[in-house]
Amino acid sequence: xxxxxxxxxxxxxxxxxxAGLLDARYNGSDMSLAEARALYEIAHGARLASDxxxxxxxxxxxxxxxxxxxxxxxxxxxxRGADARQRPIELTPAGRDAFSALDRTTHxxxxxxxxxxxxxxxQALTAALDSMRALLGGGGVAPYEIRTFRAGDMGMIAARQAxxxxxxxxxxxxxxxxxxxxxxxxxxFKPGRDQCWIAERAGVMAGxxxxxxxxxxxxxxxxxxxxxxxxxxxxxxxxxxxxxxxxRDAGYARIALWTHTVLASARRIYAAAGFHLTxxxxxxxxxxxxxxxxxxxxLADIAREA
Amino acid sequence: xxxxxxxxxxxxxxxxxxAGLLDARYNGSDMSLAEARALYEIAHGARLASDxxxxxxxxxxxxxxxxxxxxxxxxxxxxRGADARQRPIELTPAGRDAFSALDRTTHxxxxxxxxxxxxxxxQALTAALDSMRALLGGGGVAPYEIRTFRAGDMGMIAARQAxxxxxxxxxxxxxxxxxxxxxxxxxxFKPGRDQCWIAERAGVMAGxxxxxxxxxxxxxxxxxxxxxxxxxxxxxxxxxxxxxxxxRDAGYARIALWTHTVLASARRIYAAAGFHLTxxxxxxxxxxxxxxxxxxxxLADIAREA
DNA sequence: TCCAATGGTTGCTTTTGTCAACTATATGAT
DNA sequence: ATCATATAGTTGACAAAAGCAACCATTGGA
Numbered sequence: 001x002x003x004x005x006x007x008x009x010x011x012x013x014x015x016x017x018x019a020g021l022l023d024a025r026y027n028g029s030d031m032s033l034a035e036a037r038a039l040y041e042i043a044h045g046a047r048l049a050s051d052x053x054x055x056x057x058x059x060x061x062x063x064x065x066x067x068x069x070x071x072x073x074x075x076x077x078x079x080r081g082a083d084a085r086q087r088p089i090e091l092t093p094a095g096r097d098a099f100s101a102l103d104r105t106t107h108x109x110x111x112x113x114x115x116x117x118x119x120x121x122x123q124a125l126t127a128a129l130d131s132m133r134a135l136l137g138g139g140g141v142a143p144y145e146i147r148t149f150r151a152g153d154m155g156m157i158a159a160r161q162a163x164x165x166x167x168x169x170x171x172x173x174x175x176x177x178x179x180x181x182x183x184x185x186x187x188x189f190k191p192g193r194d195q196c197w198i199a200e201r202a203g204v205m206a207g208x209x210x211x212x213x214x215x216x217x218x219x220x221x222x223x224x225x226x227x228x229x230x231x232x233x234x235x236x237x238x239x240x241x242x243x244x245x246x247x248r249d250a251g252y253a254r255i256a257l258w259t260h261t262v263l264a265s266a267r268r269i270y271a272a273a274g275f276h277l278t279x280x281x282x283x284x285x286x287x288x289x290x291x292x293x294x295x296x297x298x299l300a301d302i303a304r305e306a
Numbered sequence: 307x308x309x310x311x312x313x314x315x316x317x318x319x320x321x322x323x324x325a326g327l328l329d330a331r332y333n334g335s336d337m338s339l340a341e342a343r344a345l346y347e348i349a350h351g352a353r354l355a356s357d358x359x360x361x362x363x364x365x366x367x368x369x370x371x372x373x374x375x376x377x378x379x380x381x382x383x384x385x386r387g388a389d390a391r392q393r394p395i396e397l398t399p400a401g402r403d404a405f406s407a408l409d410r411t412t413h414x415x416x417x418x419x420x421x422x423x424x425x426x427x428x429q430a431l432t433a434a435l436d437s438m439r440a441l442l443g444g445g446g447v448a449p450y451e452i453r454t455f456r457a458g459d460m461g462m463i464a465a466r467q468a469x470x471x472x473x474x475x476x477x478x479x480x481x482x483x484x485x486x487x488x489x490x491x492x493x494x495f496k497p498g499r500d501q502c503w504i505a506e507r508a509g510v511m512a513g514x515x516x517x518x519x520x521x522x523x524x525x526x527x528x529x530x531x532x533x534x535x536x537x538x539x540x541x542x543x544x545x546x547x548x549x550x551x552x553x554r555d556a557g558y559a560r561i562a563l564w565t566h567t568v569l570a571s572a573r574r575i576y577a578a579a580g581f582h583l584t585x586x587x588x589x590x591x592x593x594x595x596x597x598x599x600x601x602x603x604x605l606a607d608i609a610r611e612a
Numbered sequence: 613t614c615c616a617a618t619g620g621t622t623g624c625t626t627t628t629g630t631c632a633a634c635t636a637t638a639t640g641a642t
Numbered sequence: 643a644t645c646a647t648a649t650a651g652t653t654g655a656c657a658a659a660a661g662c663a664a665c666c667a668t669t670g671g672a
Contacts, residue, residue: 001417004428008416011435012325016343017363018442019318032628037322050650057323062629064652085637085650110314111307117441123535124508125441126310128434129317131510135423135431136324151472154485155465163426163458171457172492179460179489187482202316228422338659356619368660370621391619391668 018113029102034058036102038066042076043099047088070095134204137229144206144235146242149196154182157196157208161225168262170286177285181222185210193250197242199226199235206230209239211246217253219243224257224266236269244273247299254298261291270295324419335408340364342408344372348382349405353394376401426457434509441508449539450512452548455502460488463502463514467531474568476592483591487528491516499556503548505532505541512536515545517552523559525549530563530572542575550579553605560604567597576601 029036034056041052053063067089070076075095078087091099114122158178165174185196196210207226214220221243226236247255257275259266279294332342340362347358359369373395376382381401384393397405420428433451440447464484471480491502502516513532520526527549532542553561563581565572585600 001420001428004420004423004432005413005416007432007435008420009412011439012416013346014439014443015321015325016339017361019321034628037319040319048650053650055323059630060651061631061653068652081650083638083650087651106315107311110311110318113442114307114310114314117310120535120539121441121447121508122307122310124447124510124512125438126313127510127535128438128441128508129313132431132434132438133317133320135427135434136320136419151477151481152465152469154481155461155463155468155488157461158485158488159458159461159465162461163424166424166426166457172495175457175460176489176493179464179485179492182461182464183482183485183489186478186485189478202320340659354619359619365661366620367622367662371659374621387619389619389669393620 029105031102034062035066035069036106038063039070039075039095039099039102042070042089042091043096043103047090048081048086049089050086073098075099130204133202135229143233144199144201144230144238146197146199146238149198149208149210153196153198153205153208154186156205157198157210157223157225158182160205160227161223164225164228168286169288170290173286178223182210185212185222188212195243195246197239199230199239201230201233206233207235207239209243211243211255213252214256217251219247219250219252219255221255221257224259224269226265231265236266237272240269240273244297244299252299254296254300256294256296259293259295261293267293273297332408335411337408340368341372341375342412344369345376345381345401345405345408348376348395348397349402349409353396354387354392355395356392379404381405424457429456430509432509433506437508447508450505450507450536450541450544452503452505452544455504455514455516459502459504459511459514460492462511463504463516463529463531464488466511466533467529470531470534474592475594476596479592484529488516491518491528494518501549501552503545505536505545507536507539512539513541513545515549517549517561519558520562523557525553525556525558525561527561527563530565530575532571537571542572543578546575546579550603550605558605560602560606562600562602565599565601567599573599579603 031039037056038052038058041055046052046055049060049063049067052058053060056063058066067076067078070089071078073094075092075098077090077092079090080086081088114125117125158175158181161178162175168174185194188194190213193213194211197208198205199207205227207224207230209224210222212220212222221240224236224239226239243255255275256278257270259270261267261280275295275297277293278296281292281294282289283292284290332339335342337345343362344358344364347361352358352361355366355369355373358364359366362369364372373382373384376395377384379400381398381404383396383398385396386392387394420431423431437447464481464487467484468481474480491500494500496519499519500517503514504511505513511533513530513536515530516528518526518528527546530542530545532545549561561581562584563576565576567573567586581601581603583599584602587598587600588595589598590596
């Protein structure tokens with residue numbers, strides 16, 4: 001731990017001077033860093049001042065002035081939302097131009113910083129930057145996207161969960177189980193009967209879940225997880241919803257799943273989705289006694305409600 | 307190149323909010339970021355305002371005021387140098403206290419940011435931070451390092467190879483096989499008989515290999531791979547060497563491996579390490595006919611040579 | 613000996629950012 | 643329907659941060 005803290009602090013120091021974050025003016029432009037960041041958010045779809053303010057953590061008053069500055073420069077217009085308190089921001093062509101000029105100088109500056117690197121170094125750095133961003137959290141306005149699985153996802157799912165469950169002391173048996181379950185999924189994948197969904201934030205895996213045919217009209221929900229840095233966005237619930245919708249369309253009678261009592265946040269998600277606990281049992285699969293739980297959701301109930 | 311630029315910019319954005327570099331006050335202290343950085347330099351031996359100014363790239367006038375602020379707070383005293391224009395800075399005990407308080411809050415904040423990470427993630431992050439610092443700072447970085455496996459590596463290995471072999475059209479059967487092989491490795495791992503090595507560059511997996519007991523004094527070398535961007539550094543050969551050394555120490559009589567004719571660079575590595583082709587056979591495991599090869603290395607030969 | 617450069621300071625200014633009060637609208641509980 | 647409370651955004655007043663240019667004292671070299 002101390003090791004990691006020291007490394008992070010060393011990096012912080014080096015990065016502060018590297019990125020020139022102390023320069024008030026952003027690159028050579030006539031914008032401050034705060035203005036540049038706000039314009040970026042607007043150009044990438046942010047419409048409401050409150051959204052920008054939340055993402056960038058700016059003082060609302062300060063942001064209000066920044067936005068008015070954009071308006072007087074003719075970069076944006078402000079409308080009126082369904083909610084009359086809101087003043088939605090629309091980028092004008094001039095605003096688009098201003099952003100693309102800014103974008104280009106930012107790009108050139110980054111390219112300049114990387115110019116001295118050898119090809120292999122640049123690629124290693126790219127990989128390191130992305131994995132670091134994944135570890136520290138995605139960031140950005142778009143909350144998340146959900147897609148179905150593709151090559152390499154199985155391994156990533158197994159890897160992430162092996163790491164996240166490590167602190168529970170479940171060790172190698174858990175890692176082996178993860179490998180077996182994910183391998184079995186692709187080995188026996190039947191389109192229309194099985195599926196796996198991945199939630200991504202800014203291109204980084206933020207969570208996943210899979211649903212497999214367990215026979216007798218039962219679909220089994222497996223390996224639900226959400227990255228710690230992506231929690232609180234409703235990703236877990238959204239993934240479970242996908243499973244439920246898919247299972248209903250596929251004609252399954254019910255969904256069953258196996259989880260552990262210690263995984264409190266997962267339990268909350270299942271309960272919220274309408275699952276109920278049907279069985280509890282202590283097992284020793286992970287090297288030490290652990291309380292496993294079976295939960296079920298009767299799809300006929302759901303259909304009746306809808 | 308564009309790839310790297312995009313990654314750097316993504317990272318910059320994510321990191322700016324992560325590190326809270328926009329906050330005027332440094333952490334919760336009553337210092338600005340510039341003051342905190344100046345105090346850091348002084349506490350680490352900077353004596354002359356001009357030195358600090360050069361390192362931190364601050365306006366000399368601004369720095370002068372910052373330093374006077376420290377002086378009025380009783381944190382420093384200013385002397386007279388051999389060169390009478392200089393006003394060397396000396397830290398007082400009170401100044402040392404102020405710095406260590408600042409140092410502690412910085413430390414605690416960093417520790418807090420890392421608190422949510424699992425052990426394996428923290429290790430990966432530490433390695434990535436240090437090599438990124440080296441790469442961005444223009445310094446060289448060790449071409450690669452080799453370590454034994456830890457939590458999450460099995461999934462990563464399976465994921466990377468599933469993606470790399472996708473162009474060969476081996477598809478899901480290959481991905482399933484990768485999951486099964488890696489899962490079996492951890493499931494049956496016997497210390498001293500089996501091992502898996504990971505090559506890392508910039509804290510990112512650059513290649514790996516595993517060696518497992520196949521019975522009858524035979525060790526099986528499996529899943530050797532090197533990332534495309536890390537090729538030409540000798541990583542493949544180094545990984546195979548680890549296997550050979552380990553197998554000899556463990557008392558294996560020979561090493562066998564199964565590969566494919568299309569994987570030309572892997573074949574070269576095996577040949578260079580002294581393996582020879584013993585068998586070729588067409589199989590249909592990956593959905594279409596593929597020529598598999600068995601290679602072997604007699605460890606008695608190696609011992610005789612050494 | 614004189615002039616350009618260096619280390620550092622000061623006055624003045626603009627920018628940046630913070631805080632609290634305020635308007636207008638929406639929401640939820642009773 | 644009403645009232646308290648929350649939300650979206652704005653404004654005024656202000657403090658801090660940062661930049662700029664002029665300046666002094668000293669040094670070092672031509």
